[in-house]
Amino acid sequence: MPTHQEIEVPGQGKIKIPTGLFINNEWVEPVKGETFDTVNPATGEKLISVAHASKEDVDLAVKAARKAFKTTWGGNVAGTERAAVLFKLADLIERDAEKIGALESLNSGKGVRIAREADVADTVACFRYYAGLADKVFGQTIDTFGSEKFVYTLHQPIGVCGQIIPWNYPLLMWAWKVAPAVAAGCTIVMKPSELTPLTALLLCDYAKEAGFPPGVLNTVPGLGATTGDAISRHLDIDKVAFTGSVITGRRISIAAAESNLKKVTLELGGKSPMLIFDSADVEEAADWTAMGIWFNSGQDCCASSRVYVQEAVYDKFLAALKKRAEACAIGQPSDEKTSFGPLISANQRDKVISYIESGKEQGARVVTGGQKWPQSNGGFWVEPTILADVKHGMKVVDEEIFGPVIVAASFKTEEEALELANNTTYGLAAAVFTNDARQMTRVSRALDAGTVWCNQYALLHAGVPFGGFKQSGIGRELGTYGIEAYTQVKAVQQNL
Ligand code: NAD
Numbered sequence: 001m002p003t004h005q006e007i008e009v010p011g012q013g014k015i016k017i018p019t020g021l022f023i024n025n026e027w028v029e030p031v032k033g034e035t036f037d038t039v040n041p042a043t044g045e046k047l048i049s050v051a052h053a054s055k056e057d058v059d060l061a062v063k064a065a066r067k068a069f070k071t072t073w074g075g076n077v078a079g080t081e082r083a084a085v086l087f088k089l090a091d092l093i094e095r096d097a098e099k100i101g102a103l104e105s106l107n108s109g110k111g112v113r114i115a116r117e118a119d120v121a122d123t124v125a126c127f128r129y130y131a132g133l134a135d136k137v138f139g140q141t142i143d144t145f146g147s148e149k150f151v152y153t154l155h156q157p158i159g160v161c162g163q164i165i166p167w168n169y170p171l172l173m174w175a176w177k178v179a180p181a182v183a184a185g186c187t188i189v190m191k192p193s194e195l196t197p198l199t200a201l202l203l204c205d206y207a208k209e210a211g212f213p214p215g216v217l218n219t220v221p222g223l224g225a226t227t228g229d230a231i232s233r234h235l236d237i238d239k240v241a242f243t244g245s246v247i248t249g250r251r252i253s254i255a256a257a258e259s260n261l262k263k264v265t266l267e268l269g270g271k272s273p274m275l276i277f278d279s280a281d282v283e284e285a286a287d288w289t290a291m292g293i294w295f296n297s298g299q300d301c302c303a304s305s306r307v308y309v310q311e312a313v314y315d316k317f318l319a320a321l322k323k324r325a326e327a328c329a330i331g332q333p334s335d336e337k338t339s340f341g342p343l344i345s346a347n348q349r350d351k352v353i354s355y356i357e358s359g360k361e362q363g364a365r366v367v368t369g370g371q372k373w374p375q376s377n378g379g380f381w382v383e384p385t386i387l388a389d390v391k392h393g394m395k396v397v398d399e400e401i402f403g404p405v406i407v408a409a410s411f412k413t414e415e416e417a418l419e420l421a422n423n424t425t426y427g428l429a430a431a432v433f434t435n436d437a438r439q440m441t442r443v444s445r446a447l448d449a450g451t452v453w454c455n456q457y458a459l460l461h462a463g464v465p466f467g468g469f470k471q472s473g474i475g476r477e478l479g480t481y482g483i484e485a486y487t488q489v490k491a492v493q494q495n496l
Pocket of ligand 1: 243245248267
């Protein structure tokens with residue numbers, strides 16, 4: 001199979017993109033010559049076929065990553081040098097934001113302006129943030145044993161890291177993984193989602209141009225059950241970092257434990273509650289809630305997918321949210337005006353529709369939406385949907401839908417609101433809308449979630465830690481926690 005192919009990208013014409021495996025800074029064909037197809041979510045048609053990495057290919061990538069870790073990277077380069085290549089990579093991505101954004105939009109279905117102005121821009125910001133941290137990983141000196149002895153700690157890179165990422169933010173999840181790992185001095189075997197591998201492949205050449213030595217970033221596209229499993233079980237991988245569903249997170253944990261007990265960080269799903277108290281500005285709360293659920297067509301791990309509204313403002317809030325649902329800019333990903341694109345696949349669309357049907361059967365009231373978008377043609381759109389008057393025990397309340405469906409119910413007291421919000425196996429994010437500062441503080445402390453937004457929603461920044469309570473994950477990404485997750489602490493005890 002060819003390692004590069006031409007593809008028509010809206011607004012960019014025909015461009016040549018890599019579709020092979022990237023090992024040791026070279027494009028290579030898979031050992032077994034296997035491929036898989038990616039599909040355009042806006043048309044349902046095949047986009048291009050991509051190399052499918054086998055266990056043998058993963059092994060070659062791990063060997064390259066190990067060699068680089070021992071020789072040209074790891075503890076062998078100064079933090080300032082690691083910073084320099086990360087700053088350069090950020091500049092190169094920024095230079096080609098139009099092209100990268102257009103390819104991201106084509107492969108994932110998100111609106112091209114959003115891909116460029118949010119996904120690409122946040123990717124650049126993430127690389128700059130970790131470039132800034134690369135030479136600021138500090139240990140401690142510990143003066144416990146008196147003047148004859150001296151203890152200090154080193155924060156050393158963990159080693160070769162497997163990274164397995166999902167399809168909802170293909171580029172940004174790539175940045176969240178690659179930037180802190182490389183800043184810490186780790187080397188990488190990256191597996192993008194089989195549904196959206198194209199930008200992760202394109203950016204390998206950018207990493208090479210930025211000065212990543214051979215073997216620092218290796219990329220092995222492929223299916224989860226084969227390529228992903230080979231990474232999770234590999235005996236010479238020291239850590240696996242994963243973003244995706246709870247069920248896959250569990251499988252990866254088991255594979256890691258059964259192989260070499262490699263370290264695991266998991267960023268998993270959510271069913272994030274919004275608590276709207278009657279003192280809140282209802283219009284503002286509706287703006288944030290709408291953004292939280294319909295940005296990326298609801299395919300967001302921290303989507304505002306459950307909303308609980310205090311009785312007195314419940315009807316007013318639902319009316320305000322309905323207005324925003326019906327004003328969503330649904331359209332073709334290549335249209336600059338589109339903010340609401342198709343779901344990623346026919347499977348995902350059918351799953352979302354079947355959740356809506358089950359909600360109706362179990363007694364939810366459809367306030368708006370609930371259908372495939374009438375102008376979908378072959379694409380995978382589902383309308384922005386509000387299901388009201390829901391209760392725990394309904395599948396639409398208890399399970400993550402990962403689509404543009406929000407469920408709503410009313411509450412009477414703060415105590416009841418917290419009871420409803422925390423009654424879930426997830427704990428990724430939550431929000432509180434109130435004008436009472438004491439209530440904001442009390443409720444924020446009581447919510448079981450890795451992030452609590454107050455009178456706002458879904459604002460992410462490379463400097464702010466992100467991750468889950470309960471089954472929403474293990475460990476944290478971003479901020480200083482994000483780079484620490486790629487280091488291990490060594491205590492050196494000297495007898496002087
Ligand atoms: P998924 O778990 O199906 O796939 C994620 C990745 O795991 C893909 O690259 C896939 O190929 C790989 N994979 C699948 N099976 C595997 C296996 N047995 N071993 C190793 N790798 C395997 O998830 P998805 O459907 O791509 O993404 C949607 C899910 O991700 C949602 O549940 C969402 O909530 C979650 N998510 C979480 C975050 C977060 O930061 N917490 C961010 C984005 C998405």
